[in-house]
Ligand code: ADP
């Protein structure tokens with residue numbers, strides 16, 4: 227149960243003063259739906275309003291807080307004219323200017339004859355001291371409330387500073403003092419204060435230096451976040467280990483048959499990974515292993531071999547993919563090999579007909595289906611296995627710890643293999659998975675040719691359309707990716723549809739459109755038509771990022787490549803270069819290019835090495851930019867900056883280990899405090915692994 231004291235923090239943001247349904251939506255987009263989400267939205271700048279000169283001393287360009295008498299309102303004749311309010315003190319006159327100002331509102335805000343304290347940026351306009359749209363206007367009694375250093379928060383379109391500040395201040399005020407969950411000795415050594423005090427300070431910067439991630443207040447909050455995350459991972463792992471494992475030993479017979487049906491040899495890394503996994507499965511403990519490798523490095527095949535090991539041992543194996551498209555694709559890859567090995571395999575997705583589903587569920591429960599590939603439909607309650615020994619989760623960074631656990635809890639002692647496509651730098655790896663056994667596929671299958679990557683300004687799109695025409699006339703298959711630009715899916719879809727229409731008009735009947743809103747059968751039909759060559763061009767939103775496999779496709783066009791992160795570009799490019807033919811990737815960018823976008827595109831031209839790209843990516847993002855990690859599905863750190871807080875991450879890992887060793891059910895005094903920490907950072911999944919009490 228979540229501690230009572232946290233309840234106000236888990237209310238909707240609309241429970242905060244000044245946040246109605248409209249602003250609520252914007253705040254949710256910015257920070258999250260709950261009050262607690264606002265706590266983690268730390269200021270990104272400050273405005274010093276302590277500068278309180280007399281009007282004559284106010285200097286243009288600076289922020290000032292002036293105390294003035296309201297003299298008269300100049301209501302404009304036409305709405306295009308600014309609304310001016312003349313004010314003064316003993317030293318001079320100030321003209322306060324509003325565009326589209328409403329008279330009734332402004333007369334109430336600035337009543338003639340009265341004194342008001344006005345804060346904003348000073349301008350000089352035709353020799354007059356002027357302030358346009360002041361940030362604050364308050365009566366004299368409230369002067370102190372604005373005469374201070376004000377935190378400035380990052381915004382989202384439509385949201386303004388004032389209501390957000392107010393809501394965050396209220397959220398901080400609602401935060402309870404909580405029992406200390408950090409080790410007192412460590413806290414003292416770091417000179418950190420209690421959680422509430424640190425939170426309050428982090429939201430009340432007095433100097434620019436207070437915005438640094440290394441201030442005691444911010445470092446403490448970051449450490450809290452890292453500890454919550456590392457502790458959650460450690461608890462889940464501990465929980466999994468305490469469930470008795472089993473030794474799953476194959477005899478190699480099925481693997482041999484499947485491999486004989488392959489038209490190629492396994493790469494050295496595939497062989498090594500297969501051996502590592504088999505050795506792990508043969509141990510009596512539960513396996514939790516990450517299979518890491520670039521797009522197209524052949525992970526699916528390695529995972530399939532592991533599944534055969536489970537079947538050889540007389541048990542079942544399941545593979546869960548993040549999307550239906552991917553599940554179908556894995557199934558299509560695996561099914562012929564399974565057949566060659568004489569293994570019964572089924573596909574389970576949310577789209578199956580009732581009868582189909584019933585048959586699959588029965589097959590799994592009775593055990594005659596030995597391998598199943600599916601979506602999250604696999605973790606639903608009605609799915610039972612006769613004897614599940616191995617769960618493979620194709621993460622592509624889309625599942626959380628929770629789903630992984632759900633699949634591996636389908637049986638008493640399931641070994642877990644997680645496939646992930648992005649080569650993750652060590653720091654991020656630790657943050658995402660804690661300590662974890664890893665098998666790496668470091669080489670691409672033989673016979674792959676390098677991809678010719680070029681960058682072009684988007685103005686040259688006409689040439690690209692022509693070139694694409696030449697290519698498809700010789701049988702090439704082309705992906706054409708339209709990016710997420712707006713925050714609205716509808717607008718993005720409209721962009722992709724528009725591109726589809728122009729290309730289809732040019733090359734009638736040759737173009738397909740693939741996006742996230744398509745129903746399963748439509749998608750599948752389009753994918754099939756592209757895979758078999760009926761369609762030559764596949765216009766797609768980023769849905770194809772997740773693992774579409776058409777080896778015959780050799781051209782990748784990415785529009786607005788400057789909008790994508792490096793990892794994403796790399797993933798997208800990895801959709802081509804999978805066959806024996808030479809492939810091309812055209813990155814179309816809109817000018818002007820920012821420095822980071824320029825570097826990203828340069829790296830893309832330079833290398834195809836996913837590990838190198840990942841390192842460069844982390845460097846470019848400085849570890850601090852959250853968007854990239856969010857896209858990649860790595861833990862969404864709100865307070866910790868993996869660049870600045872790498873040492874804290876290691877410390878949190880060690881601390882989490884120690885805690886789980888000593889008090890695995892979090893029953894001690896500190897343990898109880900730590901439970902609150904887990905709730906605070908929404909690690910309820912980890913709390914659920916604790917023994918009741
Ligand atoms: P990943 O899952 O790592 O992106 P896949 O397992 O989907 O990669 O493999 C990509 C393609 O390469 C598939 O068409 C697969 O059949 C093929 N492939 C896998 N291993 C090899 C190999 N050793 N030699 C040649 N082709 C391979």
Ligand code: MG
Nearest residue numbers: 522525526773
């Ligand atoms: Mg794959």
